[in-house]
Amino acid sequence: MTTGIRDYESDAIVQLMNIAEEDWTEQELKDALQRAIMLELSTVPPYATALWSITDPDNSKPVRHTIREIVFDEMSHFGLVCNMLTSIGGTVVLTDPASVPKYPGELPGGVNPGLEVFLSGLTRDSAALFADIEKPEHPLGFAADGNTIGAFYQRIADVFPKFAHLLTGQRQVSFPLGSSHGAGNNIVPMNTIDDVLNAIHIIQSQGEGTDASPENPFPGVPGELAHYYAFKEIAVGRKFVLDEQTGKFDFIGPDVPLPDTSPVGRVPRDGWANSPGNEPDATTADLLRTFNQQYSDMLRALEDAWSPSAADIFPAIGLMGDLRRTAQKINAVKLPADPRFTYGPEWLFVQQ
Incomplete structure (x- = not known):
C-alpha cells in the first residue's frame, strides 16, 4: 500500500x-x-x-x-x-x-x-x-x-x-x-x-x-x-x-x-488571520467563517453522495451557489494593509 x-x-x-x-x-x-x-x-x-x-x-x-x-x-x-x-x-x-x-x-x-x-x-x-x-x-x-x-x-x-x-x-x-x-x-x-x-x-x-x-x-x-x-x-x-x-x-x-x-489578493496559508496588518475585522471574519463552513458542508455532502447511504447530491450543488454568493461579498472588502487589493475566500476545512 x-x-x-x-x-x-x-x-x-x-x-x-x-x-x-x-x-x-x-x-x-x-x-x-x-x-x-x-x-x-x-x-x-x-x-x-x-x-x-x-x-x-x-x-x-x-x-x-x-x-x-x-x-x-x-x-x-x-x-x-x-x-x-x-x-x-x-x-x-x-x-x-x-x-x-x-x-x-x-x-x-x-x-x-x-x-x-x-x-x-x-x-x-x-x-x-x-x-x-x-x-x-x-x-x-x-x-x-x-x-x-x-x-x-x-x-x-x-x-x-x-x-x-x-x-x-x-x-x-x-x-x-x-x-x-x-x-x-x-x-x-x-x-x-x-x-x-x-x-x-x-x-x-x-x-x-x-x-x-x-x-x-x-x-x-x-x-x-x-x-x-x-x-x-x-x-x-x-x-x-x-x-x-x-x-x-x-x-x-x-x-x-x-x-x-475585484483585485483579490493572494490568500495566505491558513487564512487572512496570518497576514500581518490584514487580520480581518469582526464582520469580515464572519464572512470568511461562513464561506469556510459552506465549503466544509459541501465536502461532507459530496462524501455522503458516494457513501453507502447514497445521499442526494443536490445539497452539495446548492452549496456551490452559496459559496459563490459569499465569495463575492468577501471580494468587496479591501485589505486594510494594502487597499489596492481585497480579501478572497480562504477555502479552509472546518471539522464538525
Whole structure:
C-alpha cells in the first residue's frame, strides 16, 4: 500500500508511478483513484476564486465563459472518478483534515513538483498558474512521464483492465451536466471497463487536447479549447491559432483582454488571520467563517453522495451557489494593509 495516500502533501502519486504496472494490486488502484479525486478537487478552489473575482456576471462573456466551463469540467471529472472508486468497492474520502487541499502549496501527490498553487483573483499570473496545472508534457502531444496529471491518468487506464472484474456498478451518482456544458460532461455510472476508459479519455483530452488539435473534443460550444490552451490564451493575452505559414499553432491570434475584476489578493496559508496588518475585522471574519463552513458542508455532502447511504447530491450543488454568493461579498472588502487589493475566500476545512 502506498504510504500517506490521504496526506495531501505527500508524494503518493510519485510512489504509485514508481510501481511497475504488473505489480499494482487492488489497493494500489484504489489508492490511485483516491489521489485522482484529490487532484480534481484541488483545482476547483483556485479556478473558482478567479472566476468569482470577475465583476461582470454575464456568463456568455468570453473569459468568464471559458473559466466557468472549465470549473464544470473539473466537477464532472471529479464525479466520474468517484464513480470509478465506489464501483470497485472503494470509499471516497473528502473530509479527512489531512486530505483536504492546502493553499498556497503544491498539487497533491507530487504532481508537477515545485509548482505552487495559490488562491487569488484572475490575473495573467493566475491564468499562467492554471495552464501549468493542466500542462501536457509536450504541447499538442500526450503527457508521457510521471510529472503530469495526464500521465497519472494514463497509468490508471493501463492498469484498470486487470481489475475490470471488480466493477459492480454500485454506489454510483448520475448527473446530467452534458446538456448544459457539453458532450462528455455527464456524470455517469462506471459499470464496465469501457465506461472507465472512456471517462479517462474525456478527462485527459478535456485537459490537454489531443496530439492533433488544441481543441476540447467534448466541448460545450464549437471551437472550445482544452483547458491548458484556454488558460494559456488568457495568460498570454492572445488567441491560440494555426499559423498558415508554418503549419503550427501559436499565440498569434486576436487579443484576449482580461475582464474587470475585484483585485483579490493572494490568500495566505491558513487564512487572512496570518497576514500581518490584514487580520480581518469582526464582520469580515464572519464572512470568511461562513464561506469556510459552506465549503466544509459541501465536502461532507459530496462524501455522503458516494457513501453507502447514497445521499442526494443536490445539497452539495446548492452549496456551490452559496459559496459563490459569499465569495463575492468577501471580494468587496479591501485589505486594510494594502487597499489596492481585497480579501478572497480562504477555502479552509472546518471539522464538525
